[in-house]
Amino acid sequence: MAAKRVGKRTIRLQNPPFIIATGTIVGPQEGKGPLADDFDVVSPNYTLGQKTPEQAEMRFLEEAAKIALEKAGLQPHQVDYMLAGDLLNQIISSSFAARQLGIPYLGLYGACSTFAEGVGLGSMIIDGGFADRVLVAVSSHYQTAERQYRYPIELNIQRKLTASYTVTGSGVAVLSNQGQGTRVTLVTVGVVLDLGIKDPNDMGSAMAPAAADTLFWHFSDTGTRPEDYDMILTGDLGRVGRVMLLEVLKDKGIILEDNYNDCGLMIYSDKQKVGAGGSGCACSAVVTLGHILRRMQNGELSKVLVASTGALLSPLSYQQGESVPGIAHAIVLER
Amino acid sequence: MANKLDEEQRKKDAYQRLVARKKPKPRGFRNFVVAFIVGGLICVVGQVVLSIFIARGMSQDQAAAPTLAVMIFIGALATGLGIYDYLGEFAGAGAAVPITGFSNTIVAAAMDFKREGYVLGMGAKMFLIAGPVLVFGIITAIFVGAIHLLTS
Structure with missing residues (x-):
């Protein structure tokens, strides 16, 4: 290997x-x-x-x-x-x-x-x-x-x-390759998973199985457990996808506790009218690079697992009745 | 092979059942009430406009067309001012069903696609949302008209 x-x-x-x-x-x-x-x-x-x-x-x-x-x-x-x-x-x-x-x-x-x-x-x-x-x-x-x-x-x-x-x-x-501070130490590349969710207005549920799969393999490959990380983040599962992720992981024998959060839920307050939460490429990027990295530099966090989630649909694919394939890639940040 | 496919399908079915069970249900009652009130208020405005035209000496039939024009204008103006989408978010079908909502679908699309030019953008895509309503509305009207003709 x-x-x-x-x-x-x-x-x-x-x-x-x-x-x-x-x-x-x-x-x-x-x-x-x-x-x-x-x-x-x-x-x-x-x-x-x-x-x-x-x-x-x-x-x-x-x-x-x-x-x-x-x-x-x-x-x-x-x-x-x-x-x-x-x-x-x-x-x-x-x-x-x-x-x-x-x-x-x-x-x-x-x-x-x-x-x-x-x-x-x-x-x-x-x-x-x-x-x-x-x-x-x-x-x-x-x-x-x-x-x-x-x-x-x-x-x-x-x-x-x-x-x-x-x-x-x-x-x-x-x-x-030179510098100081936070480093990227581990990368887990995910597979495309599609469990047949067809609703383009519910991408959280479409992506949750892929996120669960990537997290499962990350823990299994590295021999770590959720509590080994100061924080575990998913990209943009939102309120609905978060629930599905927790359920699917529970079936695989992994329980995520309070150190788990979703970037799409962190970026907006409950009062903002944003449906199930934030999404988009920028969601996990600005939360990780703005908020999380600052907290790592402050010394509040030292090991963070970020799994950005993606829904690989197009307007054409869902109009043609295709389901929504999901993907998730995970990176580990350490300092 | 067949077993593996069955297994995949079972996994999919189980997950779809989980999603159906766990996902939040639309707030039906709240949505009905708000749609009823807001839709009703828009119709009250329409009624006031109609009454003004009648008071100015038009018959009921004569007043209908200018009333529709005024309501379409109000919907278009509210869309242009960026208000109507908030009303839609708040009231759902209460904002979509009256003719002001129909006006909104056309103006919103026109505003959006104006950036791609007046011909290939605005002109071509203005009826993106309203188009199906017109197509199936007109087809239905033809059938209903034919039935009326045959039965009277």
């Missing part, structure tokens, strides 16, 4: 890369949430001065990347690769932002799991000796996601209790 592999699905990085800088920017709804102070920039509007929501999302990603580079004290040409992804068709937000930055670019699509996918891949590239520094960027935007997956923005429609609310914003991490 390859030297850095552990068990069936997990990779233990030999020289775990450092997260040397982060950039997080969010929109107005996230600015009203309990984590607002942890983000670098809270935009009071959805547009950032752009004409269309799609251009705005690209700007969100570009701004977050600039903030992260500035904090790292790096120019774009000093970064070897940019790994980025978002939810829009042909991942235009990422590619168009990459057009401005001029860093060698690899586009990713893992729906809302793209954050962990990017950090995992970036860490492997660095640990493999193919790069010194990698920039990982993801974005999502409430209005662009509504337009692509659901309905026109101003349409009168009642949000289902199971439906999530796409986080507006972007999270960027600069990974490096």
Whole structure:
């Protein structure tokens, strides 16, 4: 077996890369949430001065990347690769932002799991000796996601209790083989799982089996138990998916306790009218890079497991009656 | 092989039963009441407009068309001001069923797709939501009209 592999699905990085800088920017709804102070920039509007929501999302990603580079004290040409992804068709937000930055670019699509996918891949590239520094960027935007997956923005429609609310914003991490602080130590890549959930307004339930599967294999591969982590996070299962995850894991003999939370539930308060909670690529990215990393730097947390979850549907697939496949990738952050 | 497929199917069925059992149920009673009240209030506004036209000397039949035009305008204006989607979120069918809601579906789509240009964007996609209502509404009207013609 390859030297850095552990068990069936997990990779233990030999020289775990450092997260040397982060950039997080969010929109107005996230600015009203309990984590607002942890983000670098809270935009009071959805547009950032752009004409269309799609251009705005690209700007969100570009701004977050600039903030992260500035904090790292790096120019774009000093970064070897940019790994980025978002939810829009042909991942235009990422590619168009990459057009401005001029860093060698690899586009990713893992729906809302793209954050962990990017950090995992970036860490492997660095640990493999193919790069010194990698920039990982993801974005999502409430209005662009509504337009692509659901309905026109101003349409009168009642949000289902199971439906999530796409986080507006972007999270960027600069990974490096040198530095100090938080490191990425383990990566567990998930399989696509589909248990036949067809409701596009209930992506939490569609993704929960994949999240449970990835967490199960992570614990089994590494010989760890949930209590070995200061915190275990899922990306955007929301209120409904969270319940399903706990049920499915219980069937597999794993009980998640108080150290488990979901980024989609942390980013908004109960008073905000956001259905089942936050979702989108930016959800797990800004919560992890803004909130969790700050708490790790403070010394409150030292070992955190983040499993970003993605629903791999398209508007076409659900209109054709297909079910919603889910995926989850897990990364472990340690300091 | 067949056994493995059966096993997969059993797993799927069991999970779908779990989801059906655990997922939150829509707040039926609250939704009925709010839809009734808000929908009713919109109709009251319509009735007031109708009464004004009649008071100005129109017959009931004459007043119907301008009343609809006014209500469609109010729905469009509220959509443009970004209010109607909140009303929809609050009142559900109470906001969707009156003609103001129909107006909202067209204006919301027009606003959204204007960014992709007036021809291929707004022009082509304005009836994205309203289109099916029109198509099946008109087909139904033809059938009902034919039945009326044959029976009278």
